[in-house]
Amino acid sequence: MNKETRENIEWMKSGGIGCVFAQVMARNPESVNWRIDAISDYSGVAKDTFIQSIVFPSMSAQEVRQWALDNGFYLENIDDMYDGLRVKSGQFVSWVQYFGPDSHVKTRQSPHAMLSFCMKLPAIYHAKVGFSGVLHLAHASVQSLSEKAKEAMWKRSFVHTERILGHKPTVAEAAKTTFVR
Numbered sequence: 001m002n003k004e005t006r007e008n009i010e011w012m013k014s015g016g017i018g019c020v021f022a023q024v025m026a027r028n029p030e031s032v033n034w035r036i037d038a039i040s041d042y043s044g045v046a047k048d049t050f051i052q053s054i055v056f057p058s059m060s061a062q063e064v065r066q067w068a069l070d071n072g073f074y075l076e077n078i079d080d081m082y083d084g085l086r087v088k089s090g091q092f093v094s095w096v097q098y099f100g101p102d103s104h105v106k107t108r109q110s111p112h113a114m115l116s117f118c119m120k121l122p123a124i125y126h127a128k129v130g131f132s133g134v135l136h137l138a139h140a141s142v143q144s145l146s147e148k149a150k151e152a153m154w155k156r157s158f159v160h161t162e163r164i165l166g167h168k169p170t171v172a173e174a175a176k177t178t179f180v181r
Helices: 003-013 020-025 061-070 147-165
Strands: 034-038 051-056 074-077 082-089 092-099 113-118
Touching (some): 003 034, 020 147, 051 061, 061 082, 061 092
Parallel strands (some): 034 051
Antiparallel strands (some): 051 113, 074 082
């Protein structure tokens, strides 16, 4: 694992990311079949991977966006200001998140550019997450968590995100939104 990948993982574990589930899962990504690869090590999504992250050292959002478009990802118009990056996974469409120092969302301003996306549904994910035909990062496996823990983490995620942003999330910060147009 390279230095930039380790720094992004440390950023997540330290609470820079808004999602409390991601903070906890970053401590042991393998336990939920989450692969975090540097672009130099990435050769496609492994068969057993549920969540894939790709770190792009020294690249900007525009460069990562272009890499994604050149590699089978596509853009979906969210509104007049925002686009969502997408990738197909079987019968599903995955909502892709961009993280990086130049992200327009404070809770996604990781030390190094990174794309993260869900590739398939685990046996057990939090029931509050569900969009027909859509894979969402929040579809991470929560099999090892009690119902009480899942509910507490869900609520803390909203509080933590709002605290970092300084306001309630809007379409700009929504999971379906990846880039400012």
